[in-house]
Amino acid sequence: MGIQERKEREKTQRRDDILNAAQEVFFEKGLQNATMDEIAEKAELSKGTIYLYYRSKEDLYLAVMMRGMELLYTMFAQATGKQRSAVEALRALADVYTQFFHEHRSLFRMLHFSQTPQLHKQVSEEMRTACSIQNMKIWNFVQELIARGIEEGDIRRDLNPIAVAVLLWSATTSIMSRIDYGAEYWKSTMNVDLDTVLRQSLEFLLDALMTPHAREQLRQQPSIS
């Protein structure tokens, strides 16, 4: 009996249609200025139907955001797969994150904005746990990479892997969102190129994490860049 299955397929298709429509609108208007009516119209469904699939505007917003997280995770996994050492993988991670930031700016913005406590208070329990799981996947990934770097003797032994992960992630994300918010503003009023600042900061941080031994090795085998 394939009818059940077909219905199942149609249902997930609907969910996806809604997600695509929502993504378009959220990208263009942001959470605040997007309206459910516009999303419904774009999805060629009535507003009521949207609420059959997502509990609230905020839930829908997070659902779109989570696709972004999945994408980022996939990019991470791919980029680090072919690296030899953990430190090389960490550098690749930084590059990929920067790439994600530039090529999927709207997703990055949603990802960052979704960290607001105010938002999470208005979201269903299920969505929150789903986010939490996705989130954890990425954190574990980074953390384990750093732990491996310590084992391999390239990252300083006196550092706490998770602390390093938090510092790296926080600093990077925060500078990126500063760029996103108004790189031009910084350029014009303070003559600062934030893209350069981001690159320098990453270099500075990664360098400061490494053991003297690893730094020495790096100097003997400079990267292609």
Place this chain on the structure above:
Amino acid sequence: MGIQERKEREKTQRRDDILNAAQEVFFEKGLQNATMDEIAEKAELSKGTIYLYYRSKEDLYLAVMMRGMELLYTMFAQATGKQRSAVEALRALADVYTQFFHEHRSLFRMLHFSQTPQLHKQVSEEMRTACSIQNMKIWNFVQELIARGIEEGDIRRDLNPIAVAVLLWSATTSIMSRIDYGAEYWKSTMNVDLDTVLRQSLEFLLDALMTPHAREQLRQQPSIS
């Protein structure tokens, strides 16, 4: 003719009353869930009157936030005034920022939230420039401190003062808002104490900024802590 002056005084008093009422409500509910009606009631004024003094809810929000920035700036100026070297002043700055974070949590939250582009788009031109000026004051303050540290030979000469300022500020703020968002969550799911992470990160960053010479000196004259 003191009438003009009295009226002037009364007007600024009103502005302040409204600000105080708004602060209470925003602290309790956040921007989204606060209503102008509630603010009006708390200020013992009608809603219409509020709009004679502030153009929109968002403007009012930023006005409250800016008092927070002023407070922070004052705390900064005080704390660094009595330090001998720039590096000592920088450490004092970090301590004071942490203190501000803990003692004025709601203001910190507003300060951080006010960095959202979405918010700034809904705010009057005047408010935006006022924010910008206040913002710049703090950035210049930090930047100059770092530049002084370089001159004094305690901070590495190969670093760009403004880049360092951005990195320090971004990393710190981002970790703090992570604590604010849910330190308990991190403790329970990943067994991480984010307060410790913050302290370690600051130590790590400040240490990595310093010249070998300055680090050496520090070891000979350890701080009181």
Place this chain on the structure above:
DNA sequence: TCAATGAATGACTGGCAGTCAGTTGTAACG
């Protein structure tokens, strides 16, 4: 006492998130 001026008011408007009574389309059954 009486305009004149400006501050304050609150009923009202428009817009939007979320709901729900009702409609439609489809499958299963006799």
Place this chain on the structure above:
DNA sequence: CGTTACAACTGACTGCCAGTCATTCATTGA
């Protein structure tokens, strides 16, 4: 093929709230 059952879908409607504006009120100066 007619009928029932059921799930998917609809869109008019409700409640809420930011922001407005015609009106009221208070003060001042003549």
